[in-house]
Amino acid sequence: QQPVQSPQAVILREGEDAVINCSSSKALYSVHWYRQKHGEAPVFLMILLKGGEQKGHEKISASFNEKKQQSSLYLTASQLSYSGTYFCGIYNRGNQFYFGTGTSLTVIP
Amino acid sequence: DTAVSQTPKYLVTQMGNDKSIKCEQNLGHDTMYWYKQDSKKFLKIMFSYNNKELIINETVPNRFSPKSPDKAHLNLHINSLELGDSAVYFCASSQGVPGNNQPQHFGDGTRLSIL
Numbered sequence: 004q005q006p007v008q009s010p011q012a013v014i015l016r017e018g019e020d021a022v023i024n025c026s027s028s029k030a031l032y033s034v035h036w037y038r039q040k041h042g043e044a045p046v047f048l049m050i051l052l053k054g055g056e057q058k059g060h061e062k063i064s065a066s067f068n069e070k071k072q073q074s075s076l077y078l079t080a081s082q083l084s085y086s087g088t089y090f091c092g093i094y095n096r097g098n099q100f101y102f103g104t105g106t107s108l109t110v111i112p
Numbered sequence: 113d114t115a116v117s118q119t120p121k122y123l124v125t126q127m128g129n130d131k132s133i134k135c136e137q138n139l140g141h142d143t144m145y146w147y148k149q150d151s152k153k154f155l156k157i158m159f160s161y162n163n164k165e166l167i168i169n170e171t172v173p174n175r176f177s178p179k180s181p182d183k184a185h186l187n188l189h190i191n192s193l194e195l196g197d198s199a200v201y202f203c204a205s206s207q208g209v210p211g212n213n214q215p216q217h218f219g220d221g222t223r224l225s226i227l
Contacts, residue, residue: 005154033213044202045155047215088153098211099168100145102155 006103014109023076023106025091034074035092118219133188135203144186147202
């Protein structure tokens with residue numbers, strides 16, 4: 004039931020872009036995105052609902068394709084502060100919440 | 113000002129002991145959660161309570177027992193601690209019922225180490 008994220012890890016230089024993917028084997032009704040910095044709690048970024056809408060947070064945006072049962076997170080012109088582990092999260096039909104496998108993002112100067 | 117607070121922040125104890133972790137939220141949320149994050153950073157839901165009632169109980173050992181005295185508090189009691197229980201435990205809360213697509217707010221976590 005746990006969504007699978009790719010890549011597992013990515014290293015970027017400041018100013019570069021990245022895409023993180025989240026795929027589910029089950030039908031998706033919504034996708035949540037969180038970021039967790041090292042040693043800290045996960046922090047909510049955004050929620051995407053059915054309909055393919057894109058949402059944004061700073062220079063971070065996301066898309067949701069319910070037909071493909073996947074969501075992608077786009078980080079544009081990355082900053083050092085973007086470093087952390089990104090998790091997608093989904094609810095299944097039984098309203099159980101599952102976090103994805105996580106993607107570690109490191110931004111270097 | 114702290115929205116979701118957990119105590120203690122660190123817990124070091126021996127195998128076989130019983131311990132409790134407390135969680136309180138002052139956001140007025142109706143639902144509270146417990147998550148376990150292992151050394152590989154996987155975040156797994158353990159329990160979810162809505163207005164003091166258990167909504168989700170993932171397959172966790174019955175050594176783990178959540179208790180919610182009121183909707184602002186969700187405590188986690190663990191009996192007969194095992195080495196595999198070493199992890200970071202996060203409490204979280206959200207508005208409304210699970211599945212209504214409200215963001216979850218997390219506490220700072222409790223780092224449990226079993227010797």
